[in-house]
Amino acid sequence: MYKFLVVLCIFSIISFQYKINVEASDIYIPAEQLESVDELMGEEPPEKEKSELALMMQDIDESYKAVEEMSGYYKYKKKQWRIILEAGENIAKITKKVRIKFAKPDDWTYEEQMKIMQEEAKKMVEIAENKDKDGALEDQQWQVRRLRQTCAKCHKHLDIHIYPNLYKKKHTEKPPAP
Numbered sequence: 001m002y003k004f005l006v007v008l009c010i011f012s013i014i015s016f017q018y019k020i021n022v023e024a025s026d027i028y029i030p031a032e033q034l035e036s037v038d039e040l041m042g043e044e045p046p047e048k049e050k051s052e053l054a055l056m057m058q059d060i061d062e063s064y065k066a067v068e069e070m071s072g073y074y075k076y077k078k079k080q081w082r083i084i085l086e087a088g089e090n091i092a093k094i095t096k097k098v099r100i101k102f103a104k105p106d107d108w109t110y111e112e113q114m115k116i117m118q119e120e121a122k123k124m125v126e127i128a129e130n131k132d133k134d135g136a137l138e139d140q141q142w143q144v145r146r147l148r149q150t151c152a153k154c155h156k157h158l159d160i161h162i163y164p165n166l167y168k169k170k171h172t173e174k175p176p177a178p
Helices: 002-024 052-069 078-101 108-129 136-158
Strands: none
Touching: 052 078, 052 136, 078 108, 078 136, 108 136
């Protein structure tokens, strides 16, 4: 009996809250334009599904960010070398898939940058496997910069801005010449 009363009470509260939200709305939205009740409750619709290429690039980006985060360290621990090794393997593997599945034979720059990214990721793996050699830390930090350069060149070539709000063009008037 108590369970039924609790459920009835919760249902009444939700219904009352829903009614208040709808009545308090300043904007009239015809029912035909509503995709779901979530819009009335102020909830965001789920993000649109990303393309397969975008998901693959997002995975590369996550691996890159993991190694970039450590690129300023003065010494790596075993755990950090393992992260570098796994990230390099992941970037090389995904880049190979991208090169095969999303090849652009007519775009030489894109093909060249993807090839370089795969090679640099393989070098990163090689460095992590030989972490005990002199200069391994510096070589690893260099590889992170090489990946950053490769990504930047390719994105610039394809006119892809990862953070478009940072690069909004400002149209300013030039002052008259003196």
